[in-house]
Amino acid sequence: MKFLGLIRANLFRKKIRLFLTLGSFAVAMSLFGILVVIRVGFNQGIDVAGADRLVSYNRVGLVNPLPLSYRDRIMQIPGVSLVTHHNWFGGVYQDPKNFFPQFVIDPENDRKVFSEFSIPDDQWQTFLKDRQGAIVGAFTAKKFGWKVGDRVPLQGTFLPGTWEFNIDGIYHGTRAKDDETQFWFQWANLENYLEANKSLDRYKGMVGWYVIKVDNPDNSQRVAKAVDALFSNSDYETRTDSESNFAANFAKQMGNIQFLILSIGSIVFFTLLLVTGNTMAIAVRERTSELAVLKAVGYSDRFVLLLVLGEAALIAVIGGVIGLALAKGFTLLPANVNPVRTFLPLLYLSGSMFAVGIAAALSVGLLSGFLPALGAMRLRVVDALRRV
């Protein structure tokens, strides 16, 4: 502790340089934090995926549907306990910028399959009885100021027309990362619409994908194989994946986010290493005689090494904390200020990722300070004083 004054005095020796170096760390670490947040946002579906849920979709691609008739045949497979189905709706609320995912659901089984979503029973009962009813996630409800009883119009895209819905209920996730942005309405509503629109017959009796609940996660692989085998060589072959794989593949459609983040992160850290390393080298070089005097009066080589490393580490940690705090602030910005939230509603920087960020900053700080510190440690007093 008694040497902290020495470290602090050395740090504040050149205030502009200190603030610029801290700024470099802060910018780099905020970028790192934001990249981590975005990665978490993309992987949210993977993180919350149920181990006992499989998703079966058209082998040709997710945009191609599957017949509703598959449901009963899937139910016959040993190990399957429940089957529900979803369709993508893709409607627009007032403006295409107001994106949120909308699904046509099978109300009979959906709640049992997705038990992590909590909806008051009275609201669910109202929804079951209301053909124009909708259940909306708490995040989306708050975003648009919707409450139970409101009537909400959505403009259909590939199912054209104005769709009017009654908000019958609002669901909440029971876990921190559960998605609270979805909007659900009944399969029967879609069927009615298709009955009235003969030109859209191709969608009749077709579902987007099935979600299969298995009785035991250990059976997942076997059930998935059995589903795909059942519909092989048919007009609508299936591909059945665990829900986490399905979510990962869905995220991959946006590009290789992991690779992108890793590449940008690596470049940022490498640049930071060079910039800080250069700064530390200059800082040590201009203090050669002072370091020599410290050694002359009895400070050991090891102490001088630790002094320089300590300064580098302190800059890194302070800059890292500032940068990660900025990233945390980014996650707290409301959707109307932060456009990223439109596509990735769950922006979340966990405590563990914050700690990883600080550790990364500290590593860069120590690495950048290592060579200058080694030089300072090896400095011979006699040579250093001769240079003055």
Next chain:
Amino acid sequence: MVRVDGLGGPGSLIQARGLGKTYSRGGEQIHVLQALNLDVQQGEFVAFMGPSGSGKTTLLNLLGGLDVPSAGSITVAGDEITHMSRRRLTEWRARHVGFIFQMYNLIPVLTAFQNVELPLLLTSLSKEQRRKHVETALGVVGLSDRMHHFPRQLSGGQEQRVTIARAIVSDPTFLLCDEPTGDLDRKSADEIMELILRLVKEYKKTVLMVTHDPVVAARADVTLHLEKGVLVEAGNLQSVSSGGVR
């Protein structure tokens, strides 16, 4: 008394025997010091003079444990320092040597108080004990009222006094002064020399000083000349110049 003939007894505070220092530059061997002997007693004030490159500072560095000799041995207060490891030598310096440099070499971002406190941070003294020691040292050099000034707020003479306070604060066995007045005007130089003399007379400090200035050297108990790597007393300089070595 100071001796350079190698015949001093075992009671000498500083004893150098057969001291040699050779540098290698561009494949050429340069013998800066050759078979040098020195005996200094407790409380003596010795000045070293000689032309540039004669090895004065090299000798001071060897005696202060900042450099290691190529030959010979140095014993200080019974400790043979020549074969100490770098780490032990550093610890030894902290206990036994106070350095006063020509360019002061204060740390500009620390106040006078903090600069003087530096050697004490290595000790087990409490903060309060350190404060008392620093205040005493700054009092001795007459800078009690400049304690919280930074080096840039002090004159050259005052900076050198802070350096002296830093050198004496841990009560070392002896002081090594390398051109302590070399960067000062005559008035400031006289003040610094008065202070060093006070340390010798009142506090019984042993001082070894390198200087180019004969006026400054004249204040010492004895002046030794380094010529061609050999140490002689002032009175015997002629014999060295004519090729004789004691």
